[in-house]
Structures are given as C-alpha cells and as structure tokens.
Amino acid sequence: MINYDYSAIEKKWQKIWDDNDTFAAKNDYSLPKFYGLVEFPYPSGQGLHVGHPRSYTAIDIVCRKKRLQGYNVLYPMGWDAFGLPTENFAIKNHIHPSIVTENNIANFKRQLKSLGFSFDWNREVNTTDPSYYKWTQWIFLQLFKKGLAYKSQMAVNWCTSCKCVLANEEVVNGVCERCGSEVVQKEKSQWMLKITDYAEKLLDGLEDVDFIERVKTQQRNWIGRSYGTQVTFSTNIGDTFEIFTTRADTLFGATYMVMSPEHPLLEKWADKIENYDEVLAYKVEAAKKSDFERTELSKDKSGVKLSGVTAINPVNNTEIPIFISDYVLISYGTGAIMAVPAHDTRDWDFAKKFGLPIIEVVKGGEDVQKAAYTDCNDGVLVNSDFLNGLSVEDAKKKIQEWLCEKGLGFVKTNYKLRDWVFSRQRYWGEPIPMVYCEKCGYVPLDESELPLMLPNVDSYEPTDNGESPLAKITDWVNTTCPHCHGPAKRETDTMPQWAGSSWYFLRYCDPHNDKELASKEALEYWSPIDWYNGGMEHTTLHLLYSRFWHKFLYDIGVVPTAEPYAKRTSHGMILGENGEKMSKSRGNVVNPDEIIDNYGADTMRVYEMFIGDFEKAAPWSQSSIKGSKRFLDKVWGLFDIISDGEGYRKELETEFHRTIKKVTEDIEGLKMNTAIAALMSLYNTIQATGKITRDEFKTFIILLNPFAPHITEELWTMAGFDGMLNETKWPTYDEAKCIDATVEIVVQINGKIRARLNVDANISAPDAIALAKSEEAIVAEISGKNIVKELYVPKKLVNIVVK
C-alpha cells in the first residue's frame, strides 16, 4: 500500500491546476453558466484564519460540482484592499500602504492556493489598483451627474480613534464598528450618496430574489418603511409645522407636541419663546450626549416646555403645549411629533413625568391612566367626535380623507434609512474625483482624467482637525477648474472601503477591460450572480450598498439586471475551541497553515464542512478534525481493495443511487455535513464487503471530489481512469433504484412497537395489516381484544389500535 502523502499530493495537484488554468472560466457565451461568488477578503496582516475557508469551501464545492455537471463556472477571487488597518500598520512601521497591501495579498494568495480552491486566478481584482478604482471613480461621477452624490454640511458620526467620519451602518451600539472606540457627533461637510432615493426599490427588489429570510428581514428593518400621515399643526403665533404619524386615527388623543431639540423652527421662534435660554441649555446638553447615551437613558424622559408658543390641534382646535425632548429625533420624519400618551409608551412615560393629560381614544384595553394601550388594532374609537365607533383601520382612512380635504395633511411613506455618508478623512482610499472652484462650486473631473491617482506621500497620519492627510499635499490639491480653468482645489477626502466592494463582482466578468467597467456581452452572459455567500455582518453594509449601486447602474443602462444577486446565503462563524469568537486577544485563533501542515488541505476542507449546520456558529475542535483525516485515510485505502466486476454490485446498488441523490441535493442545499455523512455511511457499507468494483470506486471518488479535490484526483490517476477527474461527468442516479425492493416495517399496538417485519416495498395496506396480524407476537397482543383501528403507513409501519 502506498502511503497517503497528502502534502506531496496536494502540492502536485495545485501546481497542475495552476499550470493548466484548469478552473479558468471560459469566454464561450453559448455554454450554460454558473457564477458562484464569495466575499473577497480584506488582506489583513494576520493572514487567513480558519473562518475564511468555511464560505470559500462551501461555494468551491458547489462550483466544482457544477463544472462536472457541464456548467461554465465563474468562481473568482480578489482583494478588498483599501482600508484602515493597512494604513495604520503603514503609519506605525513607516512602510507605504501599497507595499503593505502587496505583501498581505501575496500571503493571502499563498494560503488560498494551499487550500485548493478552484478560483479563476486570471480574473483576480484588487480595489487599490488604479485600473480598478478608475471605474469606482467613474461610477461616482455617474452618481454625481444624476444628482445622487451631493455635498452636505451636517452632524456626522466621528470616530475618535480612527479620526474619521463613519456611515450610520458603521456605528454599532454607539461605537465604531471597526475599532470599538467612542463615536461622537461632529458638524462636517461631507459627500453623501442618496441611497434613500432607492429605499423603495431596495425593499421591493427583495421580493424577487432568493435570499435567506434573515437577510431579507434585516434589510427590511434597516430600510424601515412605514406608512403614515403628515399632518400640519398651526400655532398661537401663526406659524405652522408638520409632524409624521402612523396613527392619525388617534389625533383626538394628542394632548401635547414634542419637537426635537435640533428642530430648525426653534431658532426662528427665538424671540417668541419666553424661556429660550432654557431651550438652548437643553439643546446643548442633548448635543453632548452620544447616541449611545441617549439610548441608554431612554427610560427617563427629559424635556423643556416652550412658554409663549403653543400648538393647535387641527381636529378640535384645542390649544396644547409644545415640548422639546431628545426622545424625538431630528433625523426621522419631520423632527416633530404629536404625543398621544394613551396609546404610545414613550409619550405615556413623558406625560406621567410632566403631569400631562392622558385621553383614551381607542377603547378595548386596560385603564390608560395605568399604562399605555398600544397594541390596539382591534379597538374602537372613542372621545373622537366624528371618528367615534369606528375601527382603527376605518378611522385611519376617514381622518386621512378629512385632513386631505382640508389641506391639513397627506398620506406619506417614511423610511428609517438615511443617506450614505461617503467621505473619509483618510489616505488609503479612492480619491473622490471632484474639484472645488470658488466660481463654479463642485465640478466633476472629466472622465478622460480617470483614474485620479492617489498621490504618493511621505506622511499619511490622520489629523485631529478632521482634514484628510491629502489636504497637506498642496501641489496635488491645487489644480485648475475643469469648467472655467481658474484656480481650484481637489477634494481631499477619500471614499469609504465599501466603495470598491460595491461593484467588484461586475469587474470579474471582464477584469482587463480598459474601455468600460465590463463589456455588455460579458455582463449579459454572467449576470446575475447565481449564488453569493457571505457574512451576516455585511447585510446592512456591503450587501445593501452594492444592491444600491447595482440598481443605479441598471437604471443608467450599464448592467442588465435589476438585482445583482439571485441567491444569497450566509455562513456561521467558526468559533475558538472554547466557544468564544476567535481573536488574537483571546488567544484562540487557529491558523489554517498549521492545519494544512498537520492534516492536509483536504482534511481541513472536509472537517470544516462536516463541523455542523452551515448557517450556525460552530466551535473549532482539534480532536474532531481527526475524524475527517481518518475518513480520508480510509478512502485512500479503498484503492487496495479495488476488484474486478462492472457497475454497482446488486447489494450496493440502492445505496449508491441514494448516495448520489443525497450528495447532489445536499450540496445544492448547503447541507455539506449530511452529504459527507452519507459518503461515510457508503464507505462503511463498502468496507464491510471487503472490496469495491472499479465503477463503484469511480462514482465514490467523483462524489467526494468537490469536498476533497486533491486526494480524489490522485486516486483517479492511480486507478488509471481517463484524463483528469475534473474533466469527467457528475454521476447520475435513477429515482426508481433509490428504493429497496423489500423494507423493514414495524408493527405497533396502540403506538408501541411490538414486532418488525420484512415486507415487499409495494405491499398493499390490507396485505400488510393481514401479515402483521398473523405475526406470533401480535396474535398474542390482539386476541380477545376489540380492534378499533388499523392503519398502514407505506414503508414505515402498521399500527393496530385495540381496546
């Protein structure tokens, strides 16, 4: 028996695949295609950890199977290489970020190749390559031309450690998503992308795609559509203001109003508000609090009542007080609300604290003086004049009609989604191709000027004054206006990391094109991505952003499909052995290099797929991996028991057909663990017979090939089969042959098992029951008893109910 030298075998096949471009996608657009995609990594200095390959292996398996099934497969890989860690490392070690990136990529690439993924390396992309970011900048210019990129002075999230602005999506629990430092609000002029214009399309598009439900739900929540009414309230000083409500039916229960402390009308009313000092003081206090603190303190409501200015409820002309309170957000709706304490917990809390009246307008709950009755869709309107007696639903319609008629309101849809803050005050990102001219304002660079290269500098430390490091390079900053040719300055902020990753999957279709981001033909052929797997953490970041860009590109005729991804799945994390998230600080990181050295890439792949439910987090186990190695050792041993004989042996035929079916279907359903289990079972059956026919061996190693590509190629060659395994056909199964001729059924008396029988699989119900009743053990059970019911579940059981 030849030794299973996984190291030599894996290196050998990786070289053969490399030398022959075995897995290069073909440019023959007449073939059926399959585009499988995994999120391209950020090439960090730490290198790959064992979490990365879980996703890559799963889709690699799908792609390898699809190739054997005759598809022209595109399975590409690239580098999302702009970003802060590289820049920080570069600053610390005085190495240029581009060199750091190059080194990291080389290491990542070596690691990925050592795992035997069937990536098409000819299509590798790198977001920091000017020939790539030329098109990132080009897309930005298109967004600008369509009015979807604009500059705005506003309060933004500022990470105190990165010294950089963050998008709302990048702030998690009030801290920076990347570094965990405190995020404060800072007034700054920023480039913004109008993702809100696409809120509707981003929501509706979810109906047409095959994304796992969690992803859809999360995106829906993030976009946060709500249907309601915008209502105009007048005031005692003549001015009017608007509020948004989803519960216009409760208008008669509005006993006070609340404005956000940042509401612009407050300034306008400065001389009318008698306690304006107090208002200003409150505003300053609110501004000091971070988002996190505002949330934390949510239970304890605070606020200031405006004196001198009151509101008038349009439905009954009642004069009601106006408060300012930080529980109303300036960024949502109109920044002002009507408060209905009887039917909203927040308003109720506030009303209790400030001693405001609570008027019940929907009957059906408990005493509204004791708690707000919010879940009141079944209630009936009371204390509401012309709405009395109506259901909530009818009352909403009626009041909306009434408001519309009087010109006091209109139906409105609101979204939680906000525009995307697109500027970053850092060096290592795509320069924004805009020029500021005193005369012409912001002027886009001409497309012929692209790419606008990131200038080489000696110092790229972030600054405390909120300016990009690029601002210091005066000879780069100072330029001429593309419009009037007068003196002008370049935009010095760069794009966020999410820019390059928002369209990379398009570039893979035609990565070397220097005329367009990708040719029409290539995009027509490869779009949409058939299967995209990635992390849940990107659901409201990369996944949402890239859908937005794609929809925009679709609208301007650049891409052929409205949605980029036909199918989206998500993998669970690989945790450390102690069940905690792998991290350097916890000291529980497992390096794939080490696993490959000790067990081989095939074992690593099989283990990561066998570890458990693909969608769930799973702890790494150093001892469990041995099981996968043992399995491959045993498979290797099959070579020694290959014997003569054609086809599948009679006694194994059913199991072979069933296993082919199971593995084929499980791969499509990402149930890699049960596919491997089925192969292990099949092995156990074969092993018990002491031999394997050539045809059986062939089928077995083809089925195992997507999981363990190196060992199976080697065995294929050793067995002398034609060509290479990756050029063969995926085995097929016959549904009819998946069923045994005879099956064991159980016989139950009152649901308790009392006997087992071997019967013909197609036995009729009466025959099965008769047979069961003739069984010795059953006769004893039923004699002298009254049979109430008899039933036969085909291929499963007979149950006799007696009294």
Next chain:
RNA sequence: GCGAGUGUGCUGGAAUAGGCAGACAGGCACGUUUGAGGGGCGUGUGUCCAUGACGUACGAGUUCAAGUCUCGUCACUCGCACCA
C-alpha cells in the same frame, strides 16, 4: 422593549407533507495487534427498579402516532433599538 431564530446523549450534530429518536463523527471504556503512537482493528456507550418502561428545555393540548403541530413558561443566540 420590538423582530427573527434556537433548545435533542459526555461533545459536534442527524431525523419536519407528524410514522422505529440519537444517523454520521468526536470522546470515553474494554478488548486486540509485542512496530508504544496524536497508530490500526473490534466491541460497547441515552436513563431506569430492565422479558419492560421512560426519554428530544419545562408545563398543558390535538392525534392511532408528536423532537416535528397548537397554547403557555423558561433559557440562550442574533438583529434593531426612543423610527412616532
């Protein structure tokens, strides 16, 4: 607080148009192989008062039959979090 999901041996996990719970692995125990190793092979491994009974977080229910369906409780995970 809201939303989504999960709960099965010592461990990872199988089993859903309701039909033999614990597949397949890991671990452990015992045996074996006189190549002492992170080796191979074999056997066993849910619980108990053991010809049988009980058992899928807990408590009820529907059913001939429930891990699977219904109601309630508890625990955990993830997401959102004053979104009017």
